[in-house]
Amino acid sequence: MTSLQEMMRTIRRAVRAAIAARASRGKPVPRAVRHAGSVRMVRNTSKKRVMRTHPDDEPIAMELQEWHRKFNDERFDGALDPIAIRVSRGMRSRLGHYAPAQRGAPAEIAISQRHVKKHGFAQGLQTLLHEMIHQWQDESRLPLGHGADFREKALNVGITARASRAVD
Numbered sequence: 001m002t003s004l005q006e007m008m009r010t011i012r013r014a015v016r017a018a019i020a021a022r023a024s025r026g027k028p029v030p031r032a033v034r035h036a037g038s039v040r041m042v043r044n045t046s047k048k049r050v051m052r053t054h055p056d057d058e059p060i061a062m063e064l065q066e067w068h069r070k071f072n073d074e075r076f077d078g079a080l081d082p083i084a085i086r087v088s089r090g091m092r093s094r095l096g097h098y099a100p101a102q103r104g105a106p107a108e109i110a111i112s113q114r115h116v117k118k119h120g121f122a123q124g125l126q127t128l129l130h131e132m133i134h135q136w137q138d139e140s141r142l143p144l145g146h147g148a149d150f151r152e153k154a155l156n157v158g159i160t161a162r163a164s165r166a167v168d
C-alpha cells in the first residue's frame with residue numbers, strides 16, 4: 001500500500017535525521033538506531049501474513065469457517081483441505097479472494113466484510129463457494145480462473161450466476 005510505503009519512508013527519514021543530528025554533535029550513535037536507519041520496506045508477502053480478521057468480525061469468520069466444512073462435505077465430496085478464512089475490512093470493490101500458499105504463508109480465503117454487511121450472509125456464502133472453487137482449482141493443480149472447468153464446477157456446487165461473476 002502506498003500509505004505504508006510513505007509511512008516507512010517518513011520513519012526512515014526521521015531516523016536518519018536523528019542519527020545525523022546526533023553524529024554532528026559528536027555523540028555516539030547506538031547500534032539499534034543505526035540498524036533502524038537501514039530498515040527496508042516490508043514485502044507484500046509479509047504484509048499478507050500479518051493481516052487478521054478484526055475482532056468484531058470473528059463471529060462471521062467462525063460461521064464462514066463452519067460453512068466451509070459443510071460445503072466441503074456436501075458439495076466437494078470432502079476433497080478440499082481445511083483452510084483459514086479471514087474477513088477483510090480492506091476490500092472495497094472485491095467480494096472475496098482465494099490466495100494460494102506462497103513463501104511460507106498458508107493459503108487463505110478472504111471474504112469482504114463490506115460485502116457481507118451490504119448484501120447479506122447468504123450472498124457471502126455464495127462468494128465463499130466461488131472462492132472454494134478456486135481452492136479446488138489450486139489443489140487440483142489447475143490454473144486459477146473462470147474458464148470451462150470453473151463454470152462446470154460452479155454448476156456442480158450450485159453457485160448462482162451473480163457469484164460466478166464475482167471478481168477473484
Ligand SMILES: [Zn+2]
Pocket residue numbers: 130134145146166167168
Ligand atoms: Zn473468481
